[in-house]
Amino acid sequence: MKVIEHGWKWVRPLGRRSGGPPHIVVHHQAGTGSTEAIHRLHLANGWSGIGYHYHVRLDGSVHRGRPEWAIGAHSPKANDSVGICFEGNYETRKTMPARQLASGRELLTDLRRRYPKATVKRHKDFVPTACPGKYFPLAALTKAAPTPSAPALVAKAKIPVLKQRLLWYAADHGVPLTDARVAVVDASGSPSTGWGASAQRLAQRVSAALPGVKRTKQPTTELFRALK
């Protein structure tokens, strides 16, 4: 997955964690704002710089805070864990944008794969706080799925039935879905209903995997019937 690097200037050298992180701790930002804004805020707290290891923005972009080897500053009692901050206030925001959910899931899947002993915890599991908010979709973010983005997107997006069926088929049969979120979500994070290049790629991959169906990029009746 793509992580945006910022080349932060740390006020003091960062401490190094010994061994792997015992947990992966999720937070919400309790508001909105850039990763730079968090860095400035944490500097103002007298910390070495941004205290989280990752910042997942509402638009789905993933930003590096501290390097993974470093001790964090995000949760007393758990700073030896990897801290992820999700933009937004999930005490009041009831749904997570599909792109943020997909990226968050991808990041969590990757971290859990690399640190199999680490457990996913919420900030509030360590100290009394509302963080990451009562509407934070932890279950959806940690749900094991061969294709992290598809089921959640299908559930929330009002997309044509054929696209839904393509996505479900791909999810169930291990057809790569690298571009699937582009297929169902437009740049603003809203469901897209068109049949663009990414939907064509998806149709092509799924039709190639369907026994007895001619490989196609188009939303054909044959493809529709085969996916019933």
Ligand SMILES: [Zn+2]
């Ligand atoms: Zn928190």
